[in-house]
Amino acid sequence: MNVLLALLLIFSNPSEKIKIVDPWMRVGAQGQATGLFFKIENNSEKADTLYKVEFEPAGKIEIHETYDAGDDMMGMREVGQIVIPAKSSFELKPGAHHVMLMKLKQDIKKGYVGEVTLHFKSAGKIMIKAEAKEMMKKQMMEHKH
Numbered sequence: 246m247n248v249l250l251a252l253l254l255i256f257s258n259p260s261e262k263i264k265i266v267d268p269w270m271r272v273g274a275q276g277q278a279t280g281l282f283f284k285i286e287n288n289s290e291k292a293d294t295l296y297k298v299e300f301e302p303a304g305k306i307e308i309h310e311t312y313d314a315g316d317d318m319m320g321m322r323e324v325g326q327i328v329i330p331a332k333s334s335f336e337l338k339p340g341a342h343h344v345m346l347m348k349l350k351q352d353i354k355k356g357y358v359g360e361v362t363l364h365f366k367s368a369g370k371i372m373i374k375a376e377a378k379e380m381m382k383k384q385m386m387e388h389k390h
């Protein structure tokens with residue numbers, strides 16, 4: 246067990262300057278838009294920037310932030326990029342920053358696994374697989390038996 250743990254640490258840590266944790270997307274219908282979420286861990290000594298996302302089934306992709314539009318309304322607006330400072334992490338999640346997958350060319354159904362390419366200024370291209378899930382607020386309920 247200790248050996249295994251040590252091996253895991255060796256293989257997972259130092260080389261991965263940028264690590265993507267728990268990627269997922271919300272289900273969506275053809276022609277509509279949906280959200281892509283994940284946590285970015287920057288283990289390097291310098292800041293890095295996520296500036297572009299590619300996902301073939303989306304006709305248009307933007308990086309969004311959510312803001313308080315007053316009157317209990319939430320708005321979304323495009324931000325060109327996300328900067329992750331050195332030795333820190335940044336979480337994209339519902340109600341906050343997210344990747345907007347727009348003009349979907351197909352339905353994204355529950356259980357679908359999408360291949361997404363993230364572009365970072367320093368770390369370059371990182372490929373991830375994001376599974377489609379139905380709703381946002383009960384990620385914590387996944388561990389039920």
Ligand SMILES: [Cu+2]
Nearest residue numbers: 309321343345
């Ligand atoms: Cu959005």
